[in-house]
Amino acid sequence: MARFVQYALTGLSAGSLYALVALGIVLIYRSTRVLNxxxxxxxxxxxxxxxxxxxxxxPFSVAFPVAILVGALAAVAFYFGVLIPAQRQGATLLGQVxxxxxxxxxxxxxxxxxxxxxxxxxxxxxxxxxxxxxxxxFISELSLGTFGAGLVGSLLLYxxxxxxxxxxxxxxxxxNLPAAQTLGIPTRRVLGISWGIASALGVVAGIFLAPALxxxxxxxxxxxxxxxAAAVLGGLNSLPGAVVGGLIxxxxxxxAGGYVTIQFKNxxxxxxxxxxxxVRPEGLLGHEFKERV
Amino acid sequence: xxxLLKVSSIETLYFDRIYALFGVSLEVEERQIFAVLGPNGxxxxxxxxxVAGLLKDQPKKGVIEFAGHRIERRPPEKVANLGIVxxxxxxxxxxxxxxxxxxxxxxxGRRDDGVQEDLEFVxxxxxxxxxxxxxxxxxxxxxEQQMLALGRAMLxxxxxxxxxEPSLGLAPQVAKAxxxxxxxxxxxxxxxxxxxxxxxLALKVAHHGAILEAGRIVLQGTPKDxxxxxxxREVYLGIGAADTVxxxxxxGPATRRRAxxxxxxxxxxxxxxxx
Numbered sequence: 001m002a003r004f005v006q007y008a009l010t011g012l013s014a015g016s017l018y019a020l021v022a023l024g025i026v027l028i029y030r031s032t033r034v035l036n037x038x039x040x041x042x043x044x045x046x047x048x049x050x051x052x053x054x055x056x057x058x059p060f061s062v063a064f065p066v067a068i069l070v071g072a073l074a075a076v077a078f079y080f081g082v083l084i085p086a087q088r089q090g091a092t093l094l095g096q097v098x099x100x101x102x103x104x105x106x107x108x109x110x111x112x113x114x115x116x117x118x119x120x121x122x123x124x125x126x127x128x129x130x131x132x133x134x135x136x137x138f139i140s141e142l143s144l145g146t147f148g149a150g151l152v153g154s155l156l157l158y159x160x161x162x163x164x165x166x167x168x169x170x171x172x173x174x175x176n177l178p179a180a181q182t183l184g185i186p187t188r189r190v191l192g193i194s195w196g197i198a199s200a201l202g203v204v205a206g207i208f209l210a211p212a213l214x215x216x217x218x219x220x221x222x223x224x225x226x227x228x229a230a231a232v233l234g235g236l237n238s239l240p241g242a243v244v245g246g247l248i249x250x251x252x253x254x255x256a257g258g259y260v261t262i263q264f265k266n267x268x269x270x271x272x273x274x275x276x277x278x279v280r281p282e283g284l285l286g287h288e289f290k291e292r293v
Numbered sequence: 294x295x296x297l298l299k300v301s302s303i304e305t306l307y308f309d310r311i312y313a314l315f316g317v318s319l320e321v322e323e324r325q326i327f328a329v330l331g332p333n334g335x336x337x338x339x340x341x342x343x344v345a346g347l348l349k350d351q352p353k354k355g356v357i358e359f360a361g362h363r364i365e366r367r368p369p370e371k372v373a374n375l376g377i378v379x380x381x382x383x384x385x386x387x388x389x390x391x392x393x394x395x396x397x398x399x400x401x402g403r404r405d406d407g408v409q410e411d412l413e414f415v416x417x418x419x420x421x422x423x424x425x426x427x428x429x430x431x432x433x434x435x436x437e438q439q440m441l442a443l444g445r446a447m448l449x450x451x452x453x454x455x456x457x458e459p460s461l462g463l464a465p466q467v468a469k470a471x472x473x474x475x476x477x478x479x480x481x482x483x484x485x486x487x488x489x490x491x492x493x494l495a496l497k498v499a500h501h502g503a504i505l506e507a508g509r510i511v512l513q514g515t516p517k518d519x520x521x522x523x524x525x526r527e528v529y530l531g532i533g534a535a536d537t538v539x540x541x542x543x544x545g546p547a548t549r550r551r552a553x554x555x556x557x558x559x560x561x562x563x564x565x566x567x568x
Contacts, residue, residue, distance in 0.1 A: 172387050172398050178347055179385035181369040182378065183449065184402050 002136035007258040013143035015250020016150020020205040021227025022242035024198035031174040040224025041107035046071030046203030075199035124211035235286015296320035303355030315508040328499035337488035345379040376452035384442040388431035399448035436467035456487040492529035
């Protein structure tokens with residue numbers, strides 16, 4: 001039992017970061033119907049900015065917000081500088097998705113150019129060797145902090161979307177764009193902000209993932225795929241679904257890694273996703289967009 | 294007095310080659326209820342969408358003037374901010390949001406003192422919207438949804454309210470209630486441009502009517518003029534002109550078919566009425 005709880009806790013900690021990644025993907029998907037393949041790489045960029053600042057002696061409390069801001073601004077710049085002009089030219093959704101893929105590769109190139117491809121240790125204020133014993137299980141400072149970051153990030157997003165005027169405009173814009181436009185809501189700005197917020201969440205996930213992994217230009221690929229899978233699992237257009245999907249995925253892979261074999265860690269998680277999607281194609285909490293033709 | 298909305302020979306095309314509107318002109322006077330009638334596919338919705346700026350780069354040709362501003366090919370937000378509110382055929386509600394949230398979005402960008410007064414006007418007209426405030430819009434009945442759409446539109450203090458088929462899918466009694474609300478709205482000073490298939494209902498409230506067929510306005514006039522036109526009577530109002538032998542108007546050539554069958558409501562007036 002203690003083993004089970006231990007694995008589950010480890011899984012929840014990882015899962016909360018998958019949830020953050022998934023939230024970003026869902027936020028962008030449900031507002032612009034674009035799957036953002038650059039999501040992981042924007043997070044990588046932000047994480048490297050934090051890394052560079054810390055290496056130059058800035059405290060974490062400065063590096064963290066600056067990194068988030070850089071990630072958010074990069075996404076906003078992409079939205080206004082590339083995506084909107086492409087939409088004006090009549091780009092299809094698939095075309096726009098390919099543009100995000102291109103952005104991902106550009107960011108990867110830039111990061112390799114600037115910081116090299118050698119893996120590096122990410123200096124982080126929380127340590128994973130400092131642990132507390134709670135009953136029969138161990139909790140490390142890092143995994144507690146990670147879980148906290150996931151929780152706070154999700155809650156902030158919830159409050160923003162459900163309780164603020166901006167959130168109301170975001171919900172309205174993502175549900176019915178023409179109606180929002182005719183009400184005079186500045187939909188472009190709202191969508192741009194959604195891209196920025198989504199990427200900010202991605203950077204938070206990246207910074208908390210980096211200490212457990214080694215920092216290299218491709219370190220977000222695996223978490224991005226997990227986040228994507230979590231988003232699909234929860235339902236691509238459901239924000240609560242993203243959190244549920246992320247947590248389920250984290251716990252499932254941790255249990256699989258612990259009880260079966262570590263090689264099986266990723267496999268089982270995706271087997272679960274396949275099974276869920278066969279039974280519920282719209283995901284656990286998703287529902288299909290009701291679009292009129 | 295110059296008209297509030299002046300549409301001058303606009304041409305709207307789909308996919309760069311399919312004409313939906315072919316030189317449509319009309320003038321809507323301030324405080325008027327202007328009804329555009331016509332069969333399916335005549336271009337009624339296209340006309341409203343073109344004015345609202347919802348069709349990218351359309352109209353291809355022609356001029357649209359609103360209160361002295363040129364508004365053709367302007368983005369929809371700009372048009373909306375000039376005081377034109379468009380209620381689409383599907384009512385344009387946010388179905389997953391509550392009634393109160395939908396209304397709040399109608400107040401977007403308003404900072405004037407009249408908000409309370411307008412809310413009272415809307416709740417006075419449709420008390421149901423106050424009772425159902427916390428309900429999701431998609432749980433409302435068709436009539437209630439139309440009321441929510443009208444209420445939300447009024448919160449924008451429109452100078453021009455454009456309605457696409459407000460009676461669509463409503464039971465006759467409910468449709469009647471909606472049209473009575475239009476009269477209330479009109480009395481408050483709002484200009485209304487509506488397109489409707491239910492000609493009888495529309496002509497009852499309208500001050501001016503136009504008939505749109507195959508992308509052209511084929512007839513315009515007061516409801517009286519339109520009702521007096523035999524073709525309109527037969528095709529749109531379903532009044533059996535076949536039984537009455539009456540002197541022919543200038544519009545109808547003698548080759549007209551009068552099989553004596555009940556009017557179908559789909560026959561076109563276009564070939565006979567284009568001048």
